[in-house]
Amino acid sequence: MTQTQTVTGNTRWDRVRQPRVWGVHGRIAAALVVVVALLTGVVTAAVVTLLETRQVQREVVRDYYTGLRSSQNYFIGMLDSETAIRGYALTHDKASLKPLNESGQPWAHPVSGDLSKVLPDTRAVPKMQEAEEAARIWYEDWAAPMIQLIDSGANLTPADVNEGRRLFDNFRSAYTETINTLRPEREKAAVHLADVTNLGFAIGVLSAIICLIAGLVLWILMRRWVSRPVAFLAGEARIVADGELGHQVIGIGPPEFVQLGADVEMMRHRLITEVEQAEQARRETLQARAILEDQTQELQRSNRELEQFAYVASHDLQEPLRKVASFCQMLQRRYGGQLDDRADQYIHFAVDGAKRMQQLINDLLEFSRVGRLSAPSADVDLSECLENALLNLETAKEESAAEITADDLPVVHGEAPLLTQVMQNLIGNAIKFRAGAAPRIRIAARRDGEFWEFTCSDNGIGIEQEYADRVFLIFQRLHAKEAYGGTGIGLAMCKKIIEYHGGKIWVEPPPAGPLAQPRDGVWQPGQDGPGTTIRWTLPVSSDLKVLELEPTVKVTR
CATH class of the missing domain: 1.20.1330 (f41 fragment of flagellin, N-terminal domain)
Incomplete structure (x- = not known):
């Protein structure tokens, strides 16, 4: 039995055995x-x-x-x-x-x-x-x-x-x-x-x-x-409050004050227990802090090594890779048609592999720079980001005859180049992974509490729900490179940028019911696919008086 229980038990015994006062x-x-x-x-x-x-x-x-x-x-x-x-x-x-x-x-x-x-x-x-x-x-x-x-x-x-x-x-x-x-x-x-x-x-x-x-x-x-x-009990409590937690608190006078003293004594025992627990938690916190500092130093060392690797990848690795690609292309131009078909095929594989390796290295470097080599944050008009993204995708947009519409987009706080990259990657994927019909892409925005929620929906080939999380992993591809080009880093880049800005991104589940399917694995001309809807959020800027706009549709460039 603890001391607290003993005090409580004695108090109850006094109530029963002693004459009523x-x-x-x-x-x-x-x-x-x-x-x-x-x-x-x-x-x-x-x-x-x-x-x-x-x-x-x-x-x-x-x-x-x-x-x-x-x-x-x-x-x-x-x-x-x-x-x-x-x-x-x-x-x-x-x-x-x-x-x-x-x-x-x-x-x-x-x-x-x-x-x-x-x-x-x-x-x-x-x-x-x-x-x-x-x-x-x-x-x-x-x-x-x-x-x-x-x-x-x-x-x-x-x-x-x-x-x-x-x-x-x-x-x-x-x-x-x-x-x-x-x-x-x-x-x-x-x-x-x-x-x-x-x-x-x-x-x-x-x-x-x-x-x-x-x-x-x-x-x-x-x-x-x-x-x-009251004065006596206050003095007892002050003694304990001054740090003498071992001092036993008693009450004198009428039964109410005696019982109050017993309650304060119980509180003292609980306080001792909580202080011991707090001291144990403090020691554990200090230990965890030491471990965290060690891990932080290890992480800093790892980041330095990663930066060193990025430097090596951007300079030392790409230089010999450019030589390999350059000499393979020279072989292809000078000896193309002079060797047998197998030799031409080998040269083609070498040139294609060198180019893909260069693209992978560039994408990897760009992915690693997000959040590490950043420009100062500022108020960003997403409508301007969308226009810049469409300018970068002008050729792909014209070749695919894509129709792109968007609501009036708000102003958020962040880095304009990164947010432009998000728009460009999402619209570029919608153009790339199209079905038989011309791409129809819509960008929408609405206010949801302290966040803006954005939507990029299209009529393309769609993403099956079982792969909704996998598509945001780096270098993850759902299709062969012969069918659709790219390195599989676009959505991973979007995820990293959105989370860096304090938001999140996900694939909207497809609607219930039968989905459009290609016939014999080939999409027919003019045929719409099940489509893909990507949603993401960004915090509302606290420094701006942002008004939620009524959705209005306009055709962008």
Whole structure:
């Protein structure tokens, strides 16, 4: 068992065997529940206290004030009435009764009902009712008769005055009891208001203290449950990140961080394994690089030898070959017809072999120069390449009466001489390998993503599908040299040039169905063959804004 597996196994064993420990979410949730419960209780108490304060404040400021004011106004009205009657008794002047008329006749308008509305629980209401009853008796039993008596011109006797004083004193005594009841009740309510106000202030202070303590406790718990384990685990990870891969990573605190530490430890083991694999891959890469450098040096040596061979082939080999061909031709011209037929045939074979050898050497040199002796790349108009190729094939085109059509060809990036060679080889093969009818050759182009796809199709003798790959090999021929000339290097040259430019070339499979066949091995005049379609691709030039043109057919030279 690896160390990684051991750590994982211990972690799972701890989960099963050890008692369950609350995680971070559970702990934070429990702390928040406690804080919310405390705050809810405090807020509830504050709301209740506030409502009580408003109620007591309304009683003190409005209700008792209204009751005292109405009672005092009632008493003042009675005093004014009593004073007016005494003045009228002394002066017998009707103007003295003006305060009586303006007092509002309190004996006829009791205020105990209003007092019971604003202070339904006060004990002053019965006392006020007694005072109102005493006021009514004073007016009906003494004040009203005295006014009539004075109006008749009589004077009040001391007994009448004493009787009035006695009845008014009854009213005054009942009113005093009413006031003496209201004022202590109001003072008691004021004291209660002060107590409730102080309680509300205390609850507010307590709420602030609870919030402060709760915030401090939550900060301490979050530091203990989250910040400290995270900082510790980050330090462990930094130790490993600094290169000490052998340092064991552990997690502290709640189970989540312990499990996270175990996961980081597993990642450390995987990192060690990957580092070892990377180191092994690096060593293998260095070894492969050394081998590649050796092979590169060997390839460079081989290329130098190939260049030396090309130099020898182009100079040293062709010089004696030209002498052989020249002297064979001189023998043919000077002694032709003087020797027997067999000697003439031998001379002909020697001249033909020397010429073919020269052609093979030239083709081989030209093939080897592709990609090795190159001109600078540039933007090449393939339409110009096609025109140059047709100029080089002008004689063959006229002799075969070939009809050649082409679409508008794009501009690509490459080497114009090599791309001209591709056009010339493909069209030359289409003219060479023709059937009985005059060659009809078509060059087409279309945009396919990041590549241009080109087509060269003809009505010639065709290529069987089993030889579709073989025709691109150097010096591979499908026909005898007596039937069709050439060295078999044309399509191989095209393949090398196209691949050098980043494209590919292939033979399009023939269509399904019966194909045209020569009769008795000979193509009849005017007879079209199955034809051959060669396709190749070239990258779209990234430096040009090339527009794909609609296919338009035109007859070239």
